[in-house]
Amino acid sequence: MNKFVRRAFDKIEKLSVDEIKTLVRYQASENELLGNALEKIDIGVIVANSSNRVLTCNLAAKKLLPLHRKLIEGAALHYVIHDQDVIDFINSAVAQLDDEQKVEKEFHFQKGDSVTTVLIEVSPFTSTLDPVFHLDNLRRYLILAFDITETKKQEARLHRSESLASLTTVAAGVAHEIKNPLASIDIHLQLLRKAFERKEKLALSDADCYLDVIDEEIDRLNGIVVDFLFAVRPMDVRLRLESLNKVVEDVLNFVSYELSEHKIVIERNLGEYLPKLRLDENLLKQALLNIIKNGMNAMDQKGGTLTVTTKQSGDYVVLMVGDDGSGMDDKTLSKIFEPYFTTKATGSGLGLTMVFKVVKEHHAEVMVSSKVAEGTTFTISFPIPTNQRLALEVK
Numbered sequence: 001m002n003k004f005v006r007r008a009f010d011k012i013e014k015l016s017v018d019e020i021k022t023l024v025r026y027q028a029s030e031n032e033l034l035g036n037a038l039e040k041i042d043i044g045v046i047v048a049n050s051s052n053r054v055l056t057c058n059l060a061a062k063k064l065l066p067l068h069r070k071l072i073e074g075a076a077l078h079y080v081i082h083d084q085d086v087i088d089f090i091n092s093a094v095a096q097l098d099d100e101q102k103v104e105k106e107f108h109f110q111k112g113d114s115v116t117t118v119l120i121e122v123s124p125f126t127s128t129l130d131p132v133f134h135l136d137n138l139r140r141y142l143i144l145a146f147d148i149t150e151t152k153k154q155e156a157r158l159h160r161s162e163s164l165a166s167l168t169t170v171a172a173g174v175a176h177e178i179k180n181p182l183a184s185i186d187i188h189l190q191l192l193r194k195a196f197e198r199k200e201k202l203a204l205s206d207a208d209c210y211l212d213v214i215d216e217e218i219d220r221l222n223g224i225v226v227d228f229l230f231a232v233r234p235m236d237v238r239l240r241l242e243s244l245n246k247v248v249e250d251v252l253n254f255v256s257y258e259l260s261e262h263k264i265v266i267e268r269n270l271g272e273y274l275p276k277l278r279l280d281e282n283l284l285k286q287a288l289l290n291i292i293k294n295g296m297n298a299m300d301q302k303g304g305t306l307t308v309t310t311k312q313s314g315d316y317v318v319l320m321v322g323d324d325g326s327g328m329d330d331k332t333l334s335k336i337f338e339p340y341f342t343t344k345a346t347g348s349g350l351g352l353t354m355v356f357k358v359v360k361e362h363h364a365e366v367m368v369s370s371k372v373a374e375g376t377t378f379t380i381s382f383p384i385p386t387n388q389r390l391a392l393e394v395k
Helices: 003-010 017-040 059-064 084-096 149-199 204-232 244-261 281-298 351-361
Strands: 044-049 054-057 103-111 114-125 140-147 240-242 264-270 277-279 304-313 316-323 365-371 375-383
Touching: 044 059, 059 140, 084 103, 084 114, 084 140, 114 149, 149 204, 240 244, 244 264, 244 277, 244 281, 244 304, 244 316, 277 375, 281 304, 281 316, 281 351, 281 375, 351 365
Parallel strands: 264 304
Antiparallel strands: 044 054, 044 140, 103 114, 114 140, 240 277, 304 316, 316 375, 365 375
């Protein structure tokens, strides 16, 4: 309500009949203008009360959601919306809302030959006039529907482009990796052929030195192929509500002996009352183990401290793993997630590639900060599921 109407309402007992008529006409004109604007926007809008009655519904909502087209205003919500999954979500969202929160979820609706993806958001809908009209006990809720079909398609196209770029990088790495084993096999086959030409008959003991090298190089090629398949195959990810602290504790307990053997002390700073996250426990443990091993190698010569921190930051839970090892320069830092990139004499160069893939499968983000001779910190930010943003977990 604008300031003019509010002032008039506060003095309504002093207004004449003509002034009240003018006020009502003005308000009716404003309502008509807002109603027309509401019908023009492409966001679906439904307002319902705590009795599950629909107070208003615009045209976009009727297009985006599976609604009965008639008798919408004033009808029960479960009658208006003929999709039980949507009804269940709205009821669940209303049950957990507070005055400032919102709950959202994506739904897919088949319309002819096409599928529409709609994001439904439920949030409280209040007015400063509610106390005046004694409406405190009849709360209202705003249900918004956004057509995100095109956004999802663009995300899918971007994901395919990223996958193709990643595949190109991996393929280039494989091509580089297989050159040396193939060259070695070729050389030893030539040497074996020349040995046959010299002696015409060759004992197995004479050929062993050549065959052993060929066997080793074939094993190397097989390992390269296995690593390649790991790098390009989609992961079988099974996300469940899990405690991040429990996953971290399990991994730290597993590596504690090895770290102590390398004179590395673990400093745990695990936050209390963290909400549960949608995690694949096994994949996350592998990723965390790779990060810890990376830090252990960086501190291998002198030992040091591995600092592991978990905490909530807004709508995210942050996991930080820091070491005070040798650190990395900017050039190395920019390449650490690239397949087959490694600064170690041994190793596939896929450990941190695997970390990056696991993080992305969790819809999380990973950042790395590092300084030469000072150490490195990996920071992973996990989104908190909507239904867990108010749920607190006791450590």
